[in-house]
Amino acid sequence: MHTQTIPDEVSRYIAQSHIALALGAAEDDNPLLLVNQPFRDLTGYGEEEVVGRNCRFLQGEVENREARERIHAFLNGERQTVRTTILNFRKDGRPFVNLLYMSKLRDLSGTVRYLFASQFDVSRSQPDLLAAYDADLGQAISRLGAAFSESDLVIEGSLTTIANTVATVAQAKLTLSDLDGTGFP
Known part of the structure; x- marks a missing residue:
């Protein structure tokens, strides 16, 4: 552990x-250190x-090639943040399209201490729900600065990754249509 x-x-x-x-964690295999109740509700774990x-x-067992490439670029320092849809599965096996946002939390010396992530199920959501999530995530990131500054941590990147909602919804719908054709529930 x-x-x-x-x-x-x-x-x-x-x-x-x-x-x-x-x-x-920002080292080893990036194990999760903490998840909140909405994360547990979303995943069932x-x-x-x-x-x-x-x-x-x-x-x-899903490939998620494009999403994995974006995440690897983020983890390797080629990107400050990442926002991508990725096919995930709940504990009960039901698939969902996760709109994943990740950023790094650095200490004042510049060392990456943690990886911060937010998840949102865009599987069958309405565009207005996604827009509301974007607004909530934007506010959360803004408030993170104040909360984390007390711990001498700085969130990396900016809100520019929280853009292009229409393209994200379109990508999620394509992923879902692929899922619907494979017999997933």
Whole structure:
């Protein structure tokens, strides 16, 4: 089990958020350190089932090639943030299209300490729900700066990755149409 002390301000912020959030370690295999209740509600997994694991287990056996390439570029430092749709599976096996947003949290010396992620199910959502999520995520990231500054952490990147909602919904619909053709529930 990976043990890393998470600043109280960070833990409180993530726990109190009403959007699905996760915090991962910035080293080794990027195991999850903390997930909130909306994350648990979305995936069906309890905290004890996910903490210490890399969240790639949510992908099951699906390839997710483009999304994985974007995530790898982010993890390798080629991108400050990543926002992509990725096919995930709930604990009960039901698939969902996850709109994943990831950013790095750096300490004041510039060292990446954590990976911050937000998840949103765009499987069958209405565009207005996605727009509301975008607004909520934008506010959450803005508030992160204040919450994390108490812990001498800075969120990397900007809100420019929270753009192009129409293209994201279109990508999710294509993924869903592929799913519908394979017999997934």
